[in-house]
Amino acid sequence: MFGQSGGPTSVINASACGVFEEAFKHDCITEVYGLRHGVRGLLDENFVDMSKEDRKQISLLKNTPSSALGSVRYKLADPDKDDTDYKRILEVFKKYNVRYFFYNGGNDSMDTCSKVSAYLAKAGYECHVMGVPKTIDNDLWGTDHCPGFASAAKYLATSCMEIHHDARVYDKGTVTVLEVMGRNAGWMTASTAIASYQGQGPDLIYVPEVAFDVKKFLADVKKIYKERGNVIVAVSEGIHDANGKYIAEYSQDLAKDSFNHAQLGGTASYLANLCKEELGVKTRAIEFSLLQRCAAHSASQIDVDEAYNAGAQAVKNAVEGKSGFMVAFERNTDNGYKCNIKLLPLADVANKEKKLPKEFLNKDGNFIEKPFLDYVMPLIQGEAKPPYENGLPVFAHLKLENAANK
Amino acid sequence: MFGQSGGPTSVINASACGVFEEAFKHDCITEVYGLRHGVRGLLDENFVDMSKEDRKQISLLKNTPSSALGSVRYKLADPDKDDTDYKRILEVFKKYNVRYFFYNGGNDSMDTCSKVSAYLAKAGYECHVMGVPKTIDNDLWGTDHCPGFASAAKYLATSCMEIHHDARVYDKGTVTVLEVMGRNAGWMTASTAIASYQGQGPDLIYVPEVAFDVKKFLADVKKIYKERGNVIVAVSEGIHDANGKYIAEYSQDLAKDSFNHAQLGGTASYLANLCKEELGVKTRAIEFSLLQRCAAHSASQIDVDEAYNAGAQAVKNAVEGKSGFMVAFERNTDNGYKCNIKLLPLADVANKEKKLPKEFLNKDGNFIEKPFLDYVMPLIQGEAKPPYENGLPVFAHLKLENAANK
Numbered sequence: 001m002f003g004q005s006g007g008p009t010s011v012i013n014a015s016a017c018g019v020f021e022e023a024f025k026h027d028c029i030t031e032v033y034g035l036r037h038g039v040r041g042l043l044d045e046n047f048v049d050m051s052k053e054d055r056k057q058i059s060l061l062k063n064t065p066s067s068a069l070g071s072v073r074y075k076l077a078d079p080d081k082d083d084t085d086y087k088r089i090l091e092v093f094k095k096y097n098v099r100y101f102f103y104n105g106g107n108d109s110m111d112t113c114s115k116v117s118a119y120l121a122k123a124g125y126e127c128h129v130m131g132v133p134k135t136i137d138n139d140l141w142g143t144d145h146c147p148g149f150a151s152a153a154k155y156l157a158t159s160c161m162e163i164h165h166d167a168r169v170y171d172k173g174t175v176t177v178l179e180v181m182g183r184n185a186g187w188m189t190a191s192t193a194i195a196s197y198q199g200q201g202p203d204l205i206y207v208p209e210v211a212f213d214v215k216k217f218l219a220d221v222k223k224i225y226k227e228r229g230n231v232i233v234a235v236s237e238g239i240h241d242a243n244g245k246y247i248a249e250y251s252q253d254l255a256k257d258s259f260n261h262a263q264l265g266g267t268a269s270y271l272a273n274l275c276k277e278e279l280g281v282k283t284r285a286i287e288f289s290l291l292q293r294c295a296a297h298s299a300s301q302i303d304v305d306e307a308y309n310a311g312a313q314a315v316k317n318a319v320e321g322k323s324g325f326m327v328a329f330e331r332n333t334d335n336g337y338k339c340n341i342k343l344l345p346l347a348d349v350a351n352k353e354k355k356l357p358k359e360f361l362n363k364d365g366n367f368i369e370k371p372f373l374d375y376v377m378p379l380i381q382g383e384a385k386p387p388y389e390n391g392l393p394v395f396a397h398l399k400l401e402n403a404a405n406k
Numbered sequence: 407m408f409g410q411s412g413g414p415t416s417v418i419n420a421s422a423c424g425v426f427e428e429a430f431k432h433d434c435i436t437e438v439y440g441l442r443h444g445v446r447g448l449l450d451e452n453f454v455d456m457s458k459e460d461r462k463q464i465s466l467l468k469n470t471p472s473s474a475l476g477s478v479r480y481k482l483a484d485p486d487k488d489d490t491d492y493k494r495i496l497e498v499f500k501k502y503n504v505r506y507f508f509y510n511g512g513n514d515s516m517d518t519c520s521k522v523s524a525y526l527a528k529a530g531y532e533c534h535v536m537g538v539p540k541t542i543d544n545d546l547w548g549t550d551h552c553p554g555f556a557s558a559a560k561y562l563a564t565s566c567m568e569i570h571h572d573a574r575v576y577d578k579g580t581v582t583v584l585e586v587m588g589r590n591a592g593w594m595t596a597s598t599a600i601a602s603y604q605g606q607g608p609d610l611i612y613v614p615e616v617a618f619d620v621k622k623f624l625a626d627v628k629k630i631y632k633e634r635g636n637v638i639v640a641v642s643e644g645i646h647d648a649n650g651k652y653i654a655e656y657s658q659d660l661a662k663d664s665f666n667h668a669q670l671g672g673t674a675s676y677l678a679n680l681c682k683e684e685l686g687v688k689t690r691a692i693e694f695s696l697l698q699r700c701a702a703h704s705a706s707q708i709d710v711d712e713a714y715n716a717g718a719q720a721v722k723n724a725v726e727g728k729s730g731f732m733v734a735f736e737r738n739t740d741n742g743y744k745c746n747i748k749l750l751p752l753a754d755v756a757n758k759e760k761k762l763p764k765e766f767l768n769k770d771g772n773f774i775e776k777p778f779l780d781y782v783m784p785l786i787q788g789e790a791k792p793p794y795e796n797g798l799p800v801f802a803h804l805k806l807e808n809a810a811n812k
Binding site for chain 2: 004008037040064065066067068070071072073154157158159161162163165166167169170171176194198200284286287289290291293294295296297298300377380381382383385388390391392393395
């Protein structure tokens with residue numbers, strides 16, 4: 001049984017493809033189920049019989065963005081306080097004789113996965129539980145990087161280069177503020193520096209790892225505008241002041257999602273307006289929004305391959321008897337770039353956030369240093385894209401037929 | 407002498423490449439100048455000697471987005487009221503013996519081109535003036551379509567398909583409002599229907615050709631949300647109510663640019679907030695912003711080829727003695743799609759806007775009919791992109807050395 005959870009990426013379906021294609025190879029796995037909307041589909045006994053899907057469509061998942069089975073943001077309770085969901089999961093697992101469970105997501109999903117694994121072990125139900133990593137935010141603990149990040153980084157770098165060409169065409173200067181996802185980690189926003197090191201990217205980069213000071217920001221912009229006549233600024237959606245208050249909160253009350261993360265957005269508009277008012281310059285705000293996490297037409301081939309492999313390795317290791325681990329990446333740079341697989345205990349990964357290390361940040365807190373480039377460049381190599389027909393990408397189209405009730 | 411004007415596109419540099427490469431072939435053209443920031447560079451005697459540029463870099467222009475020479479929005483006065491600029495242009499032309507003048511832009515730029523052409527003729531100065539079309543808006547009169555439009559359409563269709571996969575992953579529904587450029591014409595927004603006809607695009611499409619009624623919009627969204635559980639809406643930045651008031655004006659005072667066009671934007675946010683308040687649903691607003699006009703990594707090969715050819719044909723025709731025309735496209739569908747070149751008098755093209763014809767709009771004014779697909783699909787064929795090195799696109803890098811003063 002396999003489920004997808006959390007915010008989608010360009011390559012989360014590549015991991016699904018790896019899980020399914022590997023699972024079909026093993027005799028010990030007699031049926032392959034895909035959960036509709038992650039753990040929600042498990043609780044609702046709402047899942048798909050993957051063997052009924054056309055194998056060609058499953059193969060197309062490699063280059064199909066987003067979560068083909070549907071995703072969910074659902075927080076399981078602490079089992080010591082409320083074990084209702086866990087009892088239900090055990091009931092469904094017993095009913096369908098589920099002995100291998102794979103869950104694909106970020107740190108919240110690894111929390112779900114870890115809790116389920118621990119509960120099943122405690123209940124004495126034999127089931128191999130494996131986490132498959134996924135997040136554009138690249139903030140999972142213990143892994144060199146996360147599937148999904150590299151494609152988002154490649155998209156951001158490419159788009160920043162293109163925007164750099166566009167945003168400076170007129171004889172009058174402009175301040176362009178770009179807003180990048182990534183929650184409380186600056187990995188995504190740092191990736192815009194790839195374009196900067198090509199001489200075609202942001203002049204200033206602000207990440208959540210550095211407390212944001214509005215006055216300092218305005219002084220930075222003013223200085224660059226004076227020197228270069230045009231300014232491109234990249235900011236994380238999660239930048240906040242020294243007191244921890246999000247800049248997005250400066251102009252709006254934030255809705256809360258069910259994980260108690262603030263739903264971020266509007267930071268670029270706020271800062272662009274501020275520049276207009278305080279500096280009297282022409283401004284433009286651009287949010288990359290969903291585009292940065294679903295641009296499968298411009299994915300990294302390395303990322304697609306690694307995402308697929310993460311799924312396949314999860315199955316291989318489970319079949320070999322492993323349980324309670326997340327598949328993780330270890331970088332080997334002896335002969336160029338190579339990505340090895342390692343296993344991390346789920347409990348170690350759950351709910352932790354990996355931030356940008358200090359050596360990637362400049363002293364002034366407004367740009368990214370070269371060592372980040374050494375880290376990120378091997379990950380964005382190779383141009384992956386779906387097959388094209390009649391001028392358009394061909395994405396997987398699953399039937400998503402419900403599995404027969406037992 | 408060649409200049410670029412107005413808002414950039416993914417392929418305006420392909421036209422520049424066509425102009426330059428063709429110009430280098432003709433003995434009657436002894437020097438090739440590229441204006442910095444269009445007519446502004448002409449008035450300021452600020453232009454580049456293109457023969458000093460590396461021919462490989464000129465060739466890379468084919469797949470480099472935006473206006474490599476810089477653009478401008480500068481409206482020439484009526485020469486009967488104020489001929490200062492015209493006298494200056496004539497002076498510069500005489501000084502550098504400019505006998506061929508090519509101007510690449512949209513309807514405003516064709517106005518500039520037309521006025522210059524008429525003034526030179528009246529002054530008895532022999533100069534062949536040719537307009538090269540360009541605009542993502544596709545709103546130039548008399549031509550089947552405009553270079554730049556098809557690549558923007560292809561980008562929008564692809565991105566809408568990707569967003570369609572992303573925007574419906576959760577078990578709770580969302581209303582996603584996409585905002586598309588195009589000023590007062592709906593060609594760009596209509597292109598999102600390409601994705602809809604693939605079953606992976608907007609459910610509702612609103613263009614400026616139909617008066618927008620907020621109440622009708624909310625009823626439309628409510629109906630689709632009830633039927634499908636998720637709604638994607640595409641709106642033009644230029645939608646306006648029956649009185650001609652832009653929806654963007656509903657929430658903001660609009661700045662005016664120097665052509666007295668309102669600077670549009672913020673429509674998607676306004677409508678998404680409205681849906682949230684009035685229908686109580688989760689919403690997201692996405693502006694494609696500059697991305698839709700500079701995504702050279704995802705351009706249409708047909709568009710790149712046609713843009714190049716438009717530039718080359720302008721030079722060929724000028725060398726053959728033609729003047730006062732804009733190069734235009736005529737569609738031949740006898741044996742599949744073929745694009746022929748025709749010449750239109752500049753004065754006929756200037757300042758006119760071509761809107762979406764009625765047969766492309768549905769009766770309800772909230773979707774696009776199949777005949778538009780027959781029109782647009784041949785234009786988005788072929789995947790053009792720049793060469794890639796080290797995981798990134800390689801764009802032209804011009805030296806832009808000023809031509810020697812005379």
